Structure formats: structure tokens, C-alpha cells
Amino acid sequence: MGDSTESVLRVEGLKAHYDSTDGFLDRLLGRSRTVRAVDGVDFELREGETLGIVGESGCGKTTLARSALRLIEPTAGSVYHRGEDLTALSSPDLRDHRRDLQYVFQDPLSSLNPRLTAGDVVGEPLEVHGLATGAERDERVRELLETVGLKRSHANRYPHEFSGGQRQRLGIARALAVDPEVIVCDEPVSALDASVQAQILNLLSELQAEFGLSYVFIAHDLRVIEHVADRVAVMYLGEFVERGPTETVFEPPYHPYTEALLSAIPEPDPQWERDGVRLDGTVPSPIDPPSGCRFHTRCPRIVPDADYDLSSEVWRGVTDLTLRARETDDAASVTATRADPTETPWETFDGSVREEFGLPGTLPDADAEGALAEAIATLHDGRVEAAAALLDSAFTSPCERHHPAEYELDTGHGIACLRYDDGFDEESETLADGPE
Numbered sequence: 001m002g003d004s005t006e007s008v009l010r011v012e013g014l015k016a017h018y019d020s021t022d023g024f025l026d027r028l029l030g031r032s033r034t035v036r037a038v039d040g041v042d043f044e045l046r047e048g049e050t051l052g053i054v055g056e057s058g059c060g061k062t063t064l065a066r067s068a069l070r071l072i073e074p075t076a077g078s079v080y081h082r083g084e085d086l087t088a089l090s091s092p093d094l095r096d097h098r099r100d101l102q103y104v105f106q107d108p109l110s111s112l113n114p115r116l117t118a119g120d121v122v123g124e125p126l127e128v129h130g131l132a133t134g135a136e137r138d139e140r141v142r143e144l145l146e147t148v149g150l151k152r153s154h155a156n157r158y159p160h161e162f163s164g165g166q167r168q169r170l171g172i173a174r175a176l177a178v179d180p181e182v183i184v185c186d187e188p189v190s191a192l193d194a195s196v197q198a199q200i201l202n203l204l205s206e207l208q209a210e211f212g213l214s215y216v217f218i219a220h221d222l223r224v225i226e227h228v229a230d231r232v233a234v235m236y237l238g239e240f241v242e243r244g245p246t247e248t249v250f251e252p253p254y255h256p257y258t259e260a261l262l263s264a265i266p267e268p269d270p271q272w273e274r275d276g277v278r279l280d281g282t283v284p285s286p287i288d289p290p291s292g293c294r295f296h297t298r299c300p301r302i303v304p305d306a307d308y309d310l311s312s313e314v315w316r317g318v319t320d321l322t323l324r325a326r327e328t329d330d331a332a333s334v335t336a337t338r339a340d341p342t343e344t345p346w347e348t349f350d351g352s353v354r355e356e357f358g359l360p361g362t363l364p365d366a367d368a369e370g371a372l373a374e375a376i377a378t379l380h381d382g383r384v385e386a387a388a389a390l391l392d393s394a395f396t397s398p399c400e401r402h403h404p405a406e407y408e409l410d411t412g413h414g415i416a417c418l419r420y421d422d423g424f425d426e427e428s429e430t431l432a433d434g435p436e
């Protein structure tokens with residue numbers, strides 16, 4: 001894939017929020033709910049390269065891609081193409097840029113009229129952009145079908161007559177029709193079988209070499225991204241947590257989220273086990289994202305408070321207990337047994353809390369043990385709110401207090417995690433030259 005470094009698309013401070021205020025009651029009560037799907041993202045796409053964007057479902061990949069092409073309106077930020085800020089252009093001026101910036105969907109035909117033939121699907125953009133009509137259009141469509149590995153005669157077929165892989169080829173032909181510079185491929189192979197996936201990825205790679213295309217390639221599957229991307233950005237809850245050349249981001253992984261994503265991949269070679277960490281739970285809601293580092297509610301390598309001598313693992317358990325106590329007003333639902341603590345002998349309850357959150361019978365730090373024991377005793381009394389307040393005041397991680405700025409580990413390899421920020425002083429909890 002390409003090695004030129006000129007940028008074809010540059011995104012700065014992009015935000016895309018949705019208003020999900022839910023109906024009459026929310027409006028009556030003046031409650032507004034903002035989904036912060038993309039919350040301040042920068043990237044640059046270089047000529048001829050593939051930039052992979054990876055992250056779990058719901059982290060904002062599609063919203064990022066669509067807002068970067070202004071298929072949905074960004075809330076803030078700029079997107080530069082050929083030096084012009086797309087977010088500032090009126091619709092007619094945007095049209096010209098749209099031709100250069102195409103989008104391939106997971107199922108590109110699902111949004112199209114099923115009564116259109118393949119020829120119409122591929123030919124439509126030629127007409128919309130005034131590039132060809134009549135016999136010239138038909139000939140160009142047939143050429144395009146051949147280019148993507150279909151037959152010229154397929155022009156007369158309807159989308160439902162094609163297999164999943166063939167439909168994706170059609171979607172690619174439609175995007176190619178207008179001779180674009182950039183194609184955003186949004187999960188283009190995630191609905192396909194492994195062997196068909198490989199064929200489509202090979203096709204995209206051949207087309208990239210032949211036409212000098214640049215790709216933004218979105219996937220939740222790291223194996224696909226590892227295979228296709230020159231550079232990768234790892235996205236979590238509306239933000240990039242790590243980015244850089246694919247080989248430096250994945251081998252070895254640095255950010256705990258990248259590490260956890262990699263660990264989740266089943267290893268085909270049983271001789272070689274990834275010595276990884278587990279990623280529990282799902283992405284929290286972007287309506288009210290966690291404070292500080294957004295990953296702190298799940299991070300296996302959360303930074304313990306420097307006042308205590310505790311490992312990350314123990315801190316993870318204490319934080320999970322804190323989060324559970326915060327989100328409920330029923331002491332019985334703090335443990336999975338759902339036994340009423342006030343009806344349970346103290347030792348049994350204490351044991352089940354520690355077991356559930358992976359905590360030892362006695363924490364190795366006496367002060368921490370004192371605070372934890374007091375909180376468990378308060379829970380045992382059924383006073384969950386008071387217990388949550390005790391846990392909150394005793395066990396707040398610096399990761400919860402500080403939003404990590406992107407720190408450049410190496411040339412072009414940035415990571416947003418306090419662990420890697422040289423400027424972060426754990427003792428005083430200050431950042432030398434970044435925002436708190």
C-alpha cells in the first residue's frame with residue numbers, strides 16, 4: 001500500500017452529537033439527552049494509504065465516518081479536503097468534493113430500491129454527477145462490473161439475485177464509478193464468510209494499487225484491520241485512545257484497551273498464547289460518559305491511588321464494587337447472589353462481596369483494608385448510598401480524575417493513557433504540560 005505522505009483528508013476536533021431527548025415527558029421536564037457519539041477526534045488520511053478505525057460496537061466509528069463526509073452534520077470541528085473545510089461549504093459546493101469522497105456500506109444495497117438493476121445501481125452516480133448517459137453510461141457500467149470481478153451480463157440482474165460477496169462488489173463498483181480519491185469502507189466485510197471476506201479485501205487492495213485510492217477502513221474485527229491498515233486508530237466511546245502505524249500499535253499493544261481488544265481474539269496457534277487481559281462488560285453510554293479516562297470503568301490496568309500500596313488488579317475490584325454501589329439503591333443487588341445483606345451473617349456477606357469482586361480476604365494495605373471493611377459493613381447494614389460515598393472518597397483512581405491527553409510515544413504513535421504520560425506525576429497527581 002502507498003507510502004506517500006501527502007494528506008488527502010484531515011479531520012480536526014470533530015464532534016458529532018445526537019439529541020436523543022425522549023419524547024414529550026423529557027421535553028416537558030426540560031430534560032435534554034445528548035449522545036456524544038464522536039467527541040473530539042483528529043486524524044489525517046494520507047494519499048494511497050489505508051487508515052483503519054477499530055473499536056467495539058457503539059464506540060462511534062460509523063458516526064465518525066459519516067460526519068467526516070458530512071453525510072450527517074458534525075456538531076463541531078473541521079474536515080479539510082483539498083485545503084477546503086467541508087463543514088463550511090454550502091450544498092452545491094460540497095457536491096464536487098462528494099464525488100471524490102465515496103462511502104461503501106456494510107450492505108451497500110440495503111438502502112437502494114430493490115427494483116433497480118445492478119446496471120442502474122452502478123450507473124446512477126454517473127448520471128447524478130453528469131459523467132455519462134445512454135450507451136456511454138451502459139458501457140462504463142459494464143467495464144466497472146468487470147473491474148470488480150463481476151460479469152458484464154450482471155448489469156441486467158437485480159440485487160436480490162446476487163450473493164453477499166457479489167453485492168459488496170456492486171457497492172464497490174458504485175463507489176468507483178465517479179473515480180474517487182477516498183473511499184470510506186464501513187464494515188465492508190463483517191457480514192461475509194471468511195473466504196469471501198478475503199476475496200473482497202484482496203479486491204480492495206488491488207483497486208487501491210490500480211487507482212491510487214486512499215481508504216478509511218472501519219471494522220470491529222482487529223484481524224481485518226491488522227491485515228489491511230497501514231495506520232490504525234483505536235476508538236473508545238467517541239475518542240481515539242491510541243493511533244499509529246499498525247505494527248507499532250499492535251506489536252506489542254500499549255494502551256490497555258488495545259491490549260484487551262487483542263486478547264479477545266481467539267488465537268489460531270494454541271502454542272502461542274497471548275498473555276493478555278480480559279475485557280469485561282460493554283461500552284458505557286455516550287450520553288453520560290465516565291469522567292477522566294473514559295475507559296477507567298473497564299480498564300484492567302487502572303492506575304491505583306498513590307496513597308495506597310495496591311496492585312491494579314485489586315484496584316480494579318475495588319473500583320467495580322464502587323461502580324456497582326453507585327448505580328443501585330438496593331444493597332441486595334450489589335452481589336450477584338442478590339441475598340439481602342441485613343439477613344446474611346456478616347462473614348458470609350463479607351466473603352461473597354470479596355469473592356465477587358476478586359478481592360483478597362484482607363487487602364495488603366492496612367489503610368485500604370480499613371476503608372473497604374467499613375464500606376462492606378455499611379453495605380451489610382443495607383445503607384448502600386452511604387457505602388458508595390465511603391468507597392468514592394477512599395478509592396478514586398487518578399484515571400477517574402484526569403482526562404489523558406494524547407502522548408506521543410514514538411514518531412506518529414500516540415497514546416492517551418496516564419500510564420504512558422511522562423508528564424503525569426502519580427504522587428502529586430499533576431500533569432506537567434497537559435490538561436488535568
Ligand SMILES: Nc1ncnc2c1ncn2[C@@H]1O[C@H](COP(=O)(O)OP(=O)(O)OP(=O)(O)O)[C@@H](O)[C@H]1O
Nearest residue numbers: 018020035037056057058059060061062063064286
Ligand atoms: N441517530 C442516532 N440517534 C441517537 N443516537 C445514535 C444515533 N446513531 C447512533 N447513535 C448512538 O451513537 C453511538 C455511536 O454509534 P455508531 O453507530 O457511530 O457506533 P459504531 O462504533 O459504528 O457501532 P456499530 O459498529 O454497532 O455500528 C451509539 O451509542 C449509538 O447508539
